[in-house]
Amino acid sequence: MSAWPAVAGFPTRRWRRFAQPYARAPAAVGRDRVKGEPTLRDQMTTRVAVAAIVGLTLLALVPSLFTREPWNPDEPRAAEVAREMIVLKNYLVPHLNGRPYSDKPPMFYWAASVFWRLGFGLNSGRMVSLVATMGMSLALYALGRRLHSPALGLLAAAITLSALLTAMICRYGVLDPLLTLFTTLSLACAVRAFEGGPAPGRWWLAAYAAAALALLTKGPVGVAVPLLVSAAYGLARRGVVRKGGWWHLAGAALFVGLVAAWLVPACISGGRAYAHDILFQQTAGRIGEGAAHANWAYFYLLQFPIYALPWTLLLVAALVWAWQMRRDPAALLGAAWVLAVLVFFSLFSGKRERYLLPLMPGVGLLCARYILGVMRGEHAPLRWHHGLWRATFVLLCLSAVGVGLEVRDFAKDPEVLAELKSLITPPVVAGTVAAGVAVLAVCVYGLRLPRGAAGETRRVLAVLAAVAVISLCLDLAATPILNQFRSGGELVRRAGASLANAEEVYQYQDDFNGTLNLFTRRLHLPELEDEKALRAVLESGRRVAVVIKERDAEALKGAMPFRVVATRLVLHRPVSIIANWKP
Incomplete structure (x- = not known):
């Protein structure tokens, strides 16, 4: 008798290739797995899965590379630190505005500087995020395949990529996608070591090495995430898994060696102030009540x-x-991943949405394991399972209706509103309406699918299709419009001649996150702390341009010799460039 009825819901032969080998019994884990070389079917399955994951990642992240510049506040700063590494030829101590930058370790900036040298320019930081997201998805696929089946790995990667937080943060050239890559790799290696198999010691070493790279990306949080999740998983399966023994001592030595290889010479080169900031202030400050955000x-x-x-x-x-299924390793790991990281980050006063990105692979793994069990008939769906699916499609419909609402915050000022209306051209309106109709049609299709395993695969594919349409609409229609108000590049272009002819460019009471350094390609823009310093440079007799908040420029107009060259809304705040000479 064929085993295929146990996996009803896979409508095509290609999908059957993932599910058929695992339909008769749950996949073996760890020491129970059959040893030997992969079969041709296994190799083909892996190739198809890798191609699908690469395609999904490119579809999600590549379009925005062509429709916008780095957005304030974080992207320009990260890109500028990487650029200054190249200009100063100092890869040991990161710099911003020509001064040592102790806010973060250097791993992201090292990677971004490689893409700068390869010619990616302003997209260098986002290329790091793209590669990191792809690597994270492939690591999650390998983890799901190890714990259960290729189908679980592929579905977990697809769910993770389509979640709102992943889709939003991984588009940005910031540190969190790279951090998530290393924490996911560390956990995948730790689980591989826990579950046995050949040479578990090398997997422990790999887990510690990946944790060291995570620490070099964003500090101690890079160690906390894999440590907490792997400890919770090992405790939950303490009667089954291998503990590791002395390999932990070797792994700890490797971890310390990798971190010290950068930290010791960086502290010596950067001086006492840099060493104090990187070792104490940036860690204690984020834990205490005075933390940013x-x-x-x-x-x-x-x-x-x-x-x-x-x-x-x-x-x-x-x-x-x-x-209910506490013996399932994939379910245990996914639940530990989500809950441990969520509780850990809730304990600290500093909170931003992107801090939770390292737990999103856990969301994908847990949801995929539950959905795959329903697809294969391994367990009955919960009583309210179908109602949750229907509510999910209703939420997607509402997202389609409100797909253009992201621009609403920029429409408060009459001048901004007028410019916004001029940017919303008929092709933009037509594309947005078409996307909304497409998402609505997909959601209606999803609502009409049969209950249970028979429609489960098509429901998942319908959600992924709707998310893909919304993502493309935002990237191709909304993002170019928002770029006019979130990038500092437009401000620099409007003041192009004045900035180019200025003998010196200053910043008044703000460093503007390195935005002006990045777009003007100036290594150091001195900061003016008060009105006395501003008056001195404006009356110096030299051609001077100053970047200043619009409200400060308006308050000082008439009291000092300057004219406003350009004003632009840059991420919710109007910024002006003033000059002390006439063209």
Whole structure:
């Protein structure tokens, strides 16, 4: 008798290639796995899965590379630090505005500087995020394949890539996608070592090495995430997994060696102030009450359900199911991943949505394991399973209706509103309407699918298709419009002649996140701390340009000798460039 009815819901032969070998019994894990060389079918399955993951990543992240510049506040700063590494030929101590930059370790800036040298320019930081996201997805696929089957790995990667937080943050040239790559790699290696197989010691060494790279990307959080999740997973499966023994001592030595290889010479080269900041201030400051981006303790409990869309409701079902199926290794790991990281980050006062990016692979793994079990008939769906799917499609419909609302915050000023209307051309309107209709049609199709395993695969594909349409619409229609108001490049272009002819360019009471350094290609823009210093440079007799907040320029107009060269809204705040001479 064929085993295929146990995996009803896979409508094509290509999908059957993933599910058929695993339909008769759950996949073996760890020491129970059959040893030997991969079969031709295994190799073909892996090739198809890798191609699918690469294609999904490129579809999600490549279009925005051509429709916008780095956006304030974080992208220009990260790109400028990488650029200054090349200009100063100093890869040991990062610099911003010509001064040592101790806010973060250098791993991201090293990677971005490679892309700068390869000619990617302003897209260098986002290329790091693209490669890191692709690597994270492939690592998650390998982890899911190891714990259960290729189908689980592929589905987990697809769910992770389509979640709102992943799709949003991985488009940016910031540190968090690279951090997530290394934490995911560390966890994948730790689980591989836990579950046995040949040479588990080398997997422990790889886990510690990946954790060291995570620390070199964003500090101690890079160690905390894999440590907490692997400890929770090992504790939950303490009667089954291998503990590692003395390999942990060797791994710790490797970890310390990799970190010290950069940290010791950097502290010596950067001096006492840099060493103090990188070792103490940036760690203690983020833990204490004075941390930047401080928020209330329950911030993530309210925000995380939004970040996990469109899979939030299925995640709730998956968590309930994981509690009932506590022996399933993939379910245990996914639940530990989500809960441990969520609780850990909630303990600190500094909170931003992107800090939760390292737990999104856990969301993908847990949701995929639950959904795949329904597809294959391994377990009955929860009683409210179908209702959660219907609510998910309703939420996607609402997203399609509101796909253009991201620009609403920029329409408060009459001048901005007028410019915004001029940018919303008929092709933009037509494309947005077409995308909304397409998403609506996909959601209606999803709502009409049969209950249970028979329609489960098509429901997943419908959600992925709707997310892909929304993503492309935002990248191709909304992003070019938003770029006019979120990038500092337009301000620099409007003041092009004045900036080019200025003998000196200053910044008044703000460093503007390195934006002006990046777009003017100037290594150092001196900062003026008060009105006395501003008056001195404006009356110096030299051609001087100053970057200043619009409200300060308006307050000082008439009291000092300058004219406003250009004014532009840059991420919710109007910024002006003033000059002390006439062309």
